[in-house]
Amino acid sequence: MYQDILVPTDGSDGTRRSITHGLAIADRFDATVHALSIVPEGPLGTLQTDEAIPAAERAVECVAAEADREGVAAVTAVEQGVPHETILEYADENDIDMIVMGTQGRTGLDRVLVGSVTERIVRMADAPVVTVRLTDDIRIDDAEEAEEIARKTAANEGYDGLALADQPHRTSASWIVPLETDAGPVHVHVDAVSGEARVAKGPDQ
Structure with missing residues (x-):
């Protein structure tokens, strides 16, 4: 029934549950998850900073890592454009069977923007749209605390032989802490x- 499921993500807390839902649905139907992040573009041009594209890349990489852990393809x-238009175009071009989206962004303006994009997708998409609301509060918002848990x-x-390989970063309510160990590099999610953590082994392990 469902072969390709689109999960747009901006790396914010509001996409965490939609990612979980999207992966669960994909696992149930043996479908492929498409993680799409968009660097917004408005009437005056691309609305981005130097960190916008790397942040978007980290957001989709986080989904891919979760999918790999769950055994989901x-x-x-990462695209640039008007968010709802780009999502709809991607869905059409890739024969998407279902779109799973969060209804809230981080806070303030992000919350309004993400909700607005989701509303437009619900109204305009040809594929079914599953909306997921964020209800859990972020408890660990400090990189040092995340590093301590990871260690x-x-x-x-x-x-x-644990050593921090790079600065921890957070996307979709999950900290990713890169560590160097005697057995090689690992990422701790x-x-x-919840504060729960797991070790994702490096490619050579």
């Missing part, structure tokens, strides 16, 4: 809501 894309988790799983 995933493809990623403890890695140590409990038998990793030694820390859920910013």
Whole structure:
């Protein structure tokens, strides 16, 4: 019934539940998840900073990592354009069977913008649209706390020689903490809501 499921993500807390829902649906129907992040473009041009594109890339990479953990096929894309128009175009061009979207962004203006984009997609999309509302509060919003949890988790799983390989970053309510260990590089994913953590092994392990 569903072969291709689109999950737009901006890396904000409001997309966390939509990612979870999208992956669960994909797993149920053995479908492919399409993680799409958009660098917004308005009437006056592209609304981006130097960090906009790297942030968008991290957002889709986070979805791909979660999909890999769940055994779900995933493809990623970063586009520039008007968000709702770009999502609709992507859905048409890739024969998307379902779109799963959050109804809230981070706070303030983001919350309004994400809600507005979702509303337009619901009205205009040919494919079914599943909307997911964020209800959990972020509990771990400090990089140092995330690093501490990551180190403890890695140590409990038998990793030694722990050193921070790069700065932790958070997308979709999940901290990703890169560590160097005696066994090689690992990424520890820390859920910013629950505090639960897991170790994602590096490519050579």
